[in-house]
Amino acid sequence: xxxxxHKAGLSWLLTDQVTRRKKxxxxxxxxxxxxxxxxxxxxxxxxxxxxxxxxSDHVSIMIELDMFGNDIKHKTDVEKxxxxxxxxxxxxxxxxxxxxxxxxDT
Numbered sequence: 001x002x003x004x005x006h007k008a009g010l011s012w013l014l015t016d017q018v019t020r021r022k023k024x025x026x027x028x029x030x031x032x033x034x035x036x037x038x039x040x041x042x043x044x045x046x047x048x049x050x051x052x053x054x055x056s057d058h059v060s061i062m063i064e065l066d067m068f069g070n071d072i073k074h075k076t077d078v079e080k081x082x083x084x085x086x087x088x089x090x091x092x093x094x095x096x097x098x099x100x101x102x103x104x105d106t
Contacts, residue, residue, distance in 0.1 A: 010037040014061075017049050022057040034058055042066065054098045 005012055012035060019034035038044060045064040052059050 005037065009039050011039070011041050012037060013041075013044060013047065018059070019049065019061070020058050034061060036061065036063060051100075054100075 002012070014032065014035050016032070018030040018032065020029075020031045022029045022031075036044065036047060043065055045066045047064065048062045050060040050062055
């Protein structure tokens with residue numbers, strides 16, 4: 001797998017962080033499943049491992065991107081969204097239906 005990642009020109013950024021916690025019986029299994037793969041390391045300023053969304057056993061990963069960095073070797077196309085057309089009520093309704101609490105014991 002790692003050979004394929006490197007052959008594709010990708011960097012593997014998460015190497016020792018737990019990205020999945022699953023309770024099996026009385027034990028909590030922790031593993032590294034989720035990844036940040038990129039072709040240009042200078043695009044990633046930082047990343048933070050956070051609580052999972054809803055009842056997922058995978059953590060969330062917040063990535064801080066440097067979209068205007070001077071070290072970018074090639075130009076990439078970035079899809080632009082029209083956020084002014086987002087229906088706030090629908091988003092709030094969806095968010096209120098999510099169990100935001102997290103405990104490694106659950």
